[in-house]
Amino acid sequence: MTVSHHPAPLPTTDSDLETRLRDAGIQPTRQRMAIAQVLLHSPVHMAADDILLSARHFLPSLSRATVYNTLPLFVEKGLLRALRLDPERTVYDSRTDTHSHIYHEDTGMLEDLPAEMLQWPSLPAISENLELVGLDLIVRVRQRPTQCTAQKQQPNNQRG
Numbered sequence: 001m002t003v004s005h006h007p008a009p010l011p012t013t014d015s016d017l018e019t020r021l022r023d024a025g026i027q028p029t030r031q032r033m034a035i036a037q038v039l040l041h042s043p044v045h046m047a048a049d050d051i052l053l054s055a056r057h058f059l060p061s062l063s064r065a066t067v068y069n070t071l072p073l074f075v076e077k078g079l080l081r082a083l084r085l086d087p088e089r090t091v092y093d094s095r096t097d098t099h100s101h102i103y104h105e106d107t108g109m110l111e112d113l114p115a116e117m118l119q120w121p122s123l124p125a126i127s128e129n130l131e132l133v134g135l136d137l138i139v140r141v142r143q144r145p146t147q148c149t150a151q152k153q154q155p156n157n158q159r160g
Contacts, residue, residue, distance in 0.1 A: 017041075024077040031066045034059035039080060043095045045110040051092065083110070083138065100137035113139060 017036045021028040028036075034055040039046065046054070052067045071092055074080040081093040085103055091110050093101075100113040118137070126132060 020079070024074075024079055026073065026077055026079075030059055031062055032070055034062055035067060035070050035074070036079075039074070039092065039094045043093075043112070045083070045091045045093050045101075047089065047091055083136075085110070085138065098134045100135075100139065102139045102141060104142065105140055106142040113137070 014033065014037070017033060017040055018028045020040060021032060021036060026032060035051060037058050038044075038051055038054040048068055048071055049064075051071070052062065052064055055062050055067065071080065071082070075082045075092070078096055079094075081096055083091045083093055083101065085091060089108075093110075095112065099115065100118060101110055102113050103110050123132065123135075
């Protein structure tokens with residue numbers, strides 16, 4: 001079984017953004033348009049506070065509450081994906097097609113993982129009354145400790 005979702009074309013003008021919001025069933029208020037300008041012009045991975053800071057360039061009076069209330073609406077309407085990286089960190093992805101990620105735990109950077117880098121041996125067997133709607137894979141990485149750091153972390157069992 002193949003799961004394939006193709007991303008919607010990215011809006012290039014404010015009029016395109018407004019149309020995309022309306023097509024998703026979202027009233028395009030000034031606040032929502034400011035948030036959409038940050039998220040929907042190009043593929044991005046952003047946390048809510050980063051979205052707030054960027055959207056304030058378009059609408060300086062934008063409140064944190066408005067951003068935090070709008071993001072779940074955009075996710076519900078299919079404009080964003082919410083990626084829960086850990087209990088304290090959610091990143092919003094403007095690419096809604098099925099794709100995987102590499103998450104750099106030491107820097108917080110999240111990047112798309114090209115599909116050709118993955119080989120899926122098989123999909124899990126699912127009940128006939130269920131439908132596969134997507135595969136989410138986040139590969140977590142971090143820098144290896146340097147040789148000096150690794151030696152300091154090893155217990156010293158030799159006594160002289």
